[in-house]
Amino acid sequence: MSTEGWRRAAGAIGLLWLATMASAGMVFLAQLLLARRLGPSEYGLFASSLATVTVVAPLAGFGLSQFRLKAYGTEGWAADRWLRPAFRFSAFTCVLAVGIVIAWALLGSVVDSETRLTLVLLTPVIVGLVAIDLVGSKLRLEERHKALAGWQLLMPAGRLAVAATLLALPFASAHGAALGYGLVALLIAALALPQLVLMQRGGIELKGHGPRPALPPSDPEPGALQLWSQAWAYGMAALLYPVFFQASTVLLKYLGSNAQAGHYGVALAVMMAVYLFPSTVYQKFLLSRLHRWAVHDKPRFRRVYRLGNLGMLGMGVMVGLALAVAAPWLVPLAFGPKFGDVAGLLMILSLCVPLRFLSTAVGSALLTENHMRYRVVAMLLATLVAVLLNIWAIPRYGAAGSAWATVVAEAALLGSMWFAVRRFRVLEKSR
Template sequence: MKFTALKGFDQEAFNKYLKNTGWLMFGKLLSLIVNLLIARYLGPILFGDLSFGLSLVAIMAAVGALGLDTFIIREIIQEPNKRDEILGTSLWLRLITNALLIPIVIGIYLFSHHLTPNPSEQPLTLLIGLLALASFFKSFNVIDSYFQSQVQSKYVVHVQNTSLIVTAIFKIIVISLGLPLIYIVLAYVLDGLILASGLIIIYQKRGLHIFDWNFDKQRAKDLLKKSTPLILAAVMVSIYMKIDVIMLKSVGSKAVGIYSSAQNLSEAWYFIPVAIVTSVFPALLNARKTDLNRYLKRLGNLYDLMVLISLPIAIFISFFASDIIHIIYKGKFDGAGPMLSIHIWSGVFVFLGAASSQYLIAEGYTRIAFYRTGLGAIINILLNLWLIPKYAGLGASVATLIACIASTFFLLFVSKTRNQGILMLKSLFLVNLFKKILKIEQS
């Protein structure tokens, strides 16, 4: 019974992504613990400043990724002999874009800060500039995409964990010495630098050479043409996941800090669907080529798995949210409990959305991916405009939940994708699980 939802995947594939998830879990758990220590150390106001900067840069990073990750995987699988051209072109596109985005994001912040100045709050120009620099190093994540295409994500996970351990030690030293916020921000720059260097090193150690990469103008045009809807979709995802923090800044850094303390705990689980769908995506593509029924069955099983993981988490945390906040943050962020009890339910729909996004990519429905995330972003912004002035972080939590539901189940309202929407609904209401339980009882 325990692994019924995984029946559609072969044991070898399951073992691979289970192992990858285990390594990722170690890294994410370490990161979560350190971030909780940082929040407790900084307190609501300074933690609010850090969270605001990270959220603003996260939207920039969505642009800088250029929506290329999945396309790099697909292109390499389809044209393995063009590997160096695909990776080289993708890297240069990202380097140029991310370099241009650093002054742009600083300019956006300065403009918005000038429009809504708060004399009691210090400008965050240096903080945002350094976080944008840290994001620049993510350009080298094209190497991660290569290893995913070869189902060799374990190498990347090892690099990620090494980087996390080094920066975790650095952050703990900063906290122990009582150093100011800017040193914690420098840890993010260090993390980006170590990760980029590590990716290059493991690529070279596999007998491959980054200096063999080349830029092709026509390939660049083709990649950008294909990925443009995904760029916009990724920006929309970032907006409806992060815009609440940015809009809360109008209430004050303290409000941002309290809300972010709940948001961080709620989103701590989001690496799980990413790890799973990343590992099974090549298997889904292969099944689509060879056996359509098996492909559809695998998608249904994937949705079931997403719900079976996320639903118990949401139920447990929603009941004990206030106690969890009080214990973890030692009373510094009391008031975040009700926000967490609402926000945690967004995860159920994020899990389903992550799984269905792989279906949209496999089918080439990039416009639909854009439309559904655009809908989520618009709903979130409108609800935040209405709810944040009245209820601050509690209103932002409600807005995020409604936006996630609308975005995920937008597929129900498009004829091409309605069947997938129905599959997700069945998974959400545990229809398949109950069928399997009844079948076992009858047998």
């Protein structure tokens, strides 16, 4: 890459990183305000209900945004043929995901009346997340980094506004927070609609593949089965990730208490903010390029993979150490004495930081070409470890047991992804 190319890449990553930092700050502040305003029990009800919706939400769209990046990286402009079938499938799965949450809220035998209403009020979040994902994939393909940076701020800014409003009101509850989050999601979906209509009509200004051909592609529009055969692995990965990441909060509610779920939810909010850095680098900046390089510039693909592993490991160690040192004084200052034990949880979870940073880099090799099935198997194994260890540890050790289960699960995720890359010779196949 030329000096000018490096300068542009650094500028784009810097812009996305600043937006990510702003997003992380707003997410953290929103969680802080809600936790202080609602208290452990009400906040636990809200956080566990939001985690439940977040676990189901990836069913809507079923990973098609990730598949779209892969299709355009491989096929170039010819990938326009996938747009209409993908939109029809996304609409169907969105309705299905909303139906599952409502069915669980109304028919679940362990769901009390307070949780039932909170879940129903949060169902629009699914629609908003789908809209964020679809428009975000379009902006990544167009390499419109400024627009992508602004777009990724909408959801956290809206949620921060909800938290600030509840703080100013003389009354506040989990139901009020859920209603506000639902309204924000519907507003974002309305803002996304013009872009989605343009996208469905083939209005993507694709970068990295030259000008649009004068004649449309001759390949026929794929059917539902063909789309499924190409995209199922991306969908399974999208479904497994929130189960892997949010299982602790949900299980703490049902195997522990709302208060335990609230304490862990605060710790998880901090970890989500920390994890935004590797996701920014790989999901928002590098992913569309990795798909393209894996097919059309394999030496660069291997070089970026190796440098990324070293960089992410070093950064993860530094951030993890900083989190462990800062947690004992930061948590009481930010969240108050009611959440004092969150500091201990964060000191345990700080061990996850270098593991997650490195697994993001290692796993990037499994996002390209036809390697997603290996990634799905690795994520499935790690998710099973997370769920089973949480089921065993929560009744015995509470939230601390859940935190240690998460550390082991993160190590399992890294180990299984590294094994998949080595065992199936992913890099060698890119030679």
